[in-house]
Amino acid sequence: MPDHFAEGSTTALVSTIAESPSATHTIWKERSLFLFNFLKNPLRNASIIPSSKEASREILSGLDWDKINTVVELGPGNGTFTSEIIARSNPGTKIVLIELEESYVNLLQNKFGNRIIAIHDGADRMNEILKELNLSHADLIVSSLPFLQKEISQKIFTAIQQQTNRGAIYRFFTYMPPVMKWFYQGMPLHKVKFVMKNIPPMWIYGIN
Numbered sequence: 001m002p003d004h005f006a007e008g009s010t011t012a013l014v015s016t017i018a019e020s021p022s023a024t025h026t027i028w029k030e031r032s033l034f035l036f037n038f039l040k041n042p043l044r045n046a047s048i049i050p051s052s053k054e055a056s057r058e059i060l061s062g063l064d065w066d067k068i069n070t071v072v073e074l075g076p077g078n079g080t081f082t083s084e085i086i087a088r089s090n091p092g093t094k095i096v097l098i099e100l101e102e103s104y105v106n107l108l109q110n111k112f113g114n115r116i117i118a119i120h121d122g123a124d125r126m127n128e129i130l131k132e133l134n135l136s137h138a139d140l141i142v143s144s145l146p147f148l149q150k151e152i153s154q155k156i157f158t159a160i161q162q163q164t165n166r167g168a169i170y171r172f173f174t175y176m177p178p179v180m181k182w183f184y185q186g187m188p189l190h191k192v193k194f195v196m197k198n199i200p201p202m203w204i205y206g207i208n
């Protein structure tokens, strides 16, 4: 790994974000971290800037929050969708975030405190993680996982399918529907929305 991507510099960036004095400052620091993580691992981060506010509103639209007791977010990044999940969910709803990039896990923990459970792990372990947390199932899974990396394995799709088969609502987005459909062959997807106000524009899909 090149020196400028060393772990120490990421840690320094995260602690500066946590101590940032103003909201604008925080936004720009988080965007810098996002860009930094993209440069460090483009296939894993998959985007140069976080999703838009509009995208987070649309991906969570049309849900009955009174029926959602456990939310799992896969690949929360700097927490754009997480903020909206917290705003919409009931105070007792468990919010489990599973994120592979450690600098985001630290950031999410600083940002949302004990309102969330942030787990530094791969999404393919979702069902094991739920068990470890004594949670029987997920009611809603929100995913931002990119498809073009080796960690996105059949195990993730199997784990998601096990949850959707027992009724979990699944929402995710893609910038490339034809590529995405190849990965989701045989799964009962429906299109939720096309979001123009995002860089790049995205398509939101769902199951249930």
Ligand SMILES: C[S@@+](CC[C@H](N)C(=O)[O-])C[C@H]1O[C@@H](n2cnc3c(N)ncnc32)[C@H](O)[C@@H]1O
Pocket: 044, 045, 046, 047, 049, 050, 051, 074, 075, 076, 077, 078, 079, 080, 081, 098, 099, 100, 101, 104, 121, 122, 123, 124, 144, 145, 146, 151, 152
């Ligand atoms: C396109 S970013 C989305 C970030 C954020 N949710 C947003 O929409 O702005 C993808 C995120 O997925 C995470 N990620 C990629 N592969 C993962 C995996 N196998 N398990 C958990 N997180 C993963 C990346 O670290 C990154 O935070």
